[in-house]
Structures are given as C-alpha cells and as structure tokens.
Amino acid sequence: MARADLIEDSCKNTYNYTLCVSTLRSDPSTSNSTINVKGLAYVMLKVLNANNTKILAEVSHLLNTTKDPLAIQCLHICFTDYMVNKDFIQHAYDFLNSSEYALTRSETAFLADGAIDCESAFTEPPIAIKSPLTTANDVFKQLAYIASGIINILG
Numbered sequence: 001m002a003r004a005d006l007i008e009d010s011c012k013n014t015y016n017y018t019l020c021v022s023t024l025r026s027d028p029s030t031s032n033s034t035i036n037v038k039g040l041a042y043v044m045l046k047v048l049n050a051n052n053t054k055i056l057a058e059v060s061h062l063l064n065t066t067k068d069p070l071a072i073q074c075l076h077i078c079f080t081d082y083m084v085n086k087d088f089i090q091h092a093y094d095f096l097n098s099s100e101y102a103l104t105r106s107e108t109a110f111l112a113d114g115a116i117d118c119e120s121a122f123t124e125p126p127i128a129i130k131s132p133l134t135t136a137n138d139v140f141k142q143l144a145y146i147a148s149g150i151i152n153i154l155g
Contacts, residue, residue, distance in 0.1 A: 010040055014149030016142050023047055023143065037153050041096055041104070044147035048111060049089050051143060055136050056082045062132055070127050078118035078133060085114045092147075101155045105148050112144035 007030060011020035024030050027043045059079045066072055092107035115137040122131035131137070 006035065006037070007040065010037055010150050010153060011146075013153055015145035019139075019142055020146045020149075023146070037150060038096070041147065041150045041154065042093075044143065044150055045089060045092055045096065045108075048108070048140070048143050048147060049086075051136075051140050052082055052085045052089060052111075055133065055140060056086075058133065058136065068129070070129055071122075071132075074121040074127060074129070074131070077121040081114035081118045085111050088114070096151070099154075101151055104154075105151045108144050108147045108151060112141045112148075115141040115144065 007021055007024045011017045011024070014020045024040055024043060027047070029035065030040065030043060032039075056079070059075055059082060063072060063075050063079065066075065088107045088110045092104050092111075095101075095104040095107060118133060119131055119137040121127070122129055122133075
C-alpha cells in the first residue's frame, strides 16, 4: 500500500480525518515507503508528546504571569493534568512496543481526558472564566482521539 493510501485509509477511521492526514503528512518519517499502521501510531504518540510539552510550557508561563487567583487555581489543575499525561504517553509507547493495543488505546483515551479536565477547570461552578488554553486543549484532545483511532486499526 502506498504511503498516501495508508495515511488516508488509516485516517478514515479517526475522529478528525483532515487533522489526521495533515499531522501525519507533516512528519518526515511517514514518507518512508516501509511505514505501516504501527509506525503511524508511533508518529501520533510523538506528536502528542510534543504538544504535551508545548502546553506544559505555556501553562508554566501563564502561572508565572497571571495574577488572578482563580485563573492560577485552574492553571494548577491543567499543569497537573499535563504532567500526568507525560506518564500516559510513556505508558502508551511501552504498550505499543509490546503490541498491547487495547492498553495503548486506554492510555491515549486518558490523554484526551486530561485536556477535557483542564478545560473544565475554567468553566465549572463557582469558577466561570475564559480559558487561555481552549484551542490547545481542543487540538490535544483531537490528536488523542486520532491516535486512538489509528491504534484501534491494529487490534
């Protein structure tokens, strides 16, 4: 199966076809003619790891510059969520390495939960403030769902 066909066919089984295709095509390792679905799953985990690191840096920056005590409380929740995500990503890599696909999928689902929890911290009563992380949380959640969809193809 050609690389483009593999990416497109795999992305048809995911939450967001367009984001899936663009994400996978942007990674140089997917241009390798020997790439397979498991390789695509590794790429998605690598992308999730990079996004997680970027969001943690943004949360740290916001914690250092924000004065609003409610926002700081929410940002601490987000910081914890994305720190925990680091472990989930490592576990997902480990499970993928050992071809334990159901466990790999579970770990990627937990990643999406972290993004949802972070966003919810800003909107749950009595707090109702605008999240500075809405876009980042949404993209991260979608990437986690995409990774789960690709891993689902494996078994």
